[in-house]
Amino acid sequence: MTLTEGAPAKLNLALHVTGRRGDGYHLLDSLVCFAAVGDVVTLTPGPLSLTIDGPFAAGLEAGDDNLCLRAARLAGGQAAIRLTKALPVASGIGGGSADAAAVLRGLARMGHPLPDRTERLGADVPVCLASRPARMQGIGEVVTPLPPLPALHMVLVNPRVAVPTPAIFAGLAQRDNAPLPPIPTFADADALIGWLAGTRNDLQAPAIAAAPIIAQVLDALSAQGARLARMSGSGATCFGLFADAGAASRAAAALARNGWWAVPTELASAPAPR
Numbered sequence: 001m002t003l004t005e006g007a008p009a010k011l012n013l014a015l016h017v018t019g020r021r022g023d024g025y026h027l028l029d030s031l032v033c034f035a036a037v038g039d040v041v042t043l044t045p046g047p048l049s050l051t052i053d054g055p056f057a058a059g060l061e062a063g064d065d066n067l068c069l070r071a072a073r074l075a076g077g078q079a080a081i082r083l084t085k086a087l088p089v090a091s092g093i094g095g096g097s098a099d100a101a102a103v104l105r106g107l108a109r110m111g112h113p114l115p116d117r118t119e120r121l122g123a124d125v126p127v128c129l130a131s132r133p134a135r136m137q138g139i140g141e142v143v144t145p146l147p148p149l150p151a152l153h154m155v156l157v158n159p160r161v162a163v164p165t166p167a168i169f170a171g172l173a174q175r176d177n178a179p180l181p182p183i184p185t186f187a188d189a190d191a192l193i194g195w196l197a198g199t200r201n202d203l204q205a206p207a208i209a210a211a212p213i214i215a216q217v218l219d220a221l222s223a224q225g226a227r228l229a230r231m232s233g234s235g236a237t238c239f240g241l242f243a244d245a246g247a248a249s250r251a252a253a254a255l256a257r258n259g260w261w262a263v264p265t266e267l268a269s270a271p272a273p274r
């Protein structure tokens with residue numbers, strides 16, 4: 001029996017860095033949601049193994065360090081894992097964490113309980129396990145589910161530059177920023193976009209310093225009519241929020257002409273409850 005689990009892209013709609021722990025990890029306060037685009041993981045009972053295919057398979061090794069295998073070992077699960085990699089690697093949308101979470105969800109369906117402290121696999125793994133809108137705090141291990149968000153028409157854009165997360169945190173000029181303002185229940189996309197305007201991604205400035213093309217991506221999203229354009233995670237993927245699905249599709253087609261990965265999408269539907 002083969003199980004399939006989606007591994008949707010994680011988006012940090014807002015990301016404030018509020019401090020740093022003694023071990024160097026940063027304290028975060030983030031509004032996280034998930035997009036309808038993502039990797040796909042299938043699990044077939046049997047000895048542990050991993051094969052990778054899909055458009056971004058070439059950027060990734062299937063060795064012991066792969067987060068799919070690390071997740072399976074942490075859960076004590078045995079399965080032949082197939083990862084179809086649709087998300088660019090090291091791009092701020094949680095690809096590896098989403099894959100690890102999908103493996104853990106699949107193994108849970110096969111009877112292997114979820115391990116404790118999944119943030120050891122990656123700071124984004126706890127929020128990716130839920131794969132639904134949430135506030136993420138601590139270093140990523142404190143996940144508070146939120147009510148469903150209003151429908152969003154989005155474009156994700158990656159200029160095909162891999163950005164290593166540690167270097168971006170190291171480039172922060174200030175580490176003790178204010179937390180997010182209180183998160184209301186948003187009546188519609190206008191209300192959400194209005195609230196987001198009062199928030200930031202604190203990693204955006206150091207990421208632009210490391211990879212200036214990110215500023216071009218943000219400008220290009222705005223020029224295509226995005227009502228809000230911002231970077232996700234530690235970059236380099238940026239998202240734009242658009243008025244409707246047609247506007248998002250037209251913007252993605254125009255941005256793809258730069259040779260960038262540019263996909264129109266919407267919010268993911270949440271995975272079935274376990």
Ligand SMILES: C[C@](O)(CO)[C@H](O)COP(=O)(O)OP(=O)(O)OC[C@H]1O[C@@H](n2ccc(N)nc2=O)[C@H](O)[C@@H]1O
Nearest residue numbers: 012024025026097122123124139140165166169233234
């Ligand atoms: C930036 C975010 O994408 C926001 O959602 C995540 O916090 C990063 O999550 P991730 O890629 O799963 O990160 P990890 O693989 O756990 O950490 C990579 C590196 O990023 C830095 N790191 C990560 C998370 C965090 N809260 N503080 C950090 O300082 C650390 O140097 C760490 O060694």
Ligand SMILES: Nc1ncnc2c1ncn2[C@@H]1O[C@H](COP(=O)(O)OP(=O)(O)OP(=O)(O)O)[C@@H](O)[C@H]1O
Nearest residue numbers: 066067089090091092093094095096097099124233
């Ligand atoms: N299954 C996997 N998918 C992607 N990257 C993986 C995977 N397993 C291990 N990695 C390694 O993890 C690193 C981070 O990749 P990932 O795509 O998770 O970053 P990211 O999109 O920046 O994530 P985040 O938003 O959580 O910071 C890469 O350098 C990659 O080599």
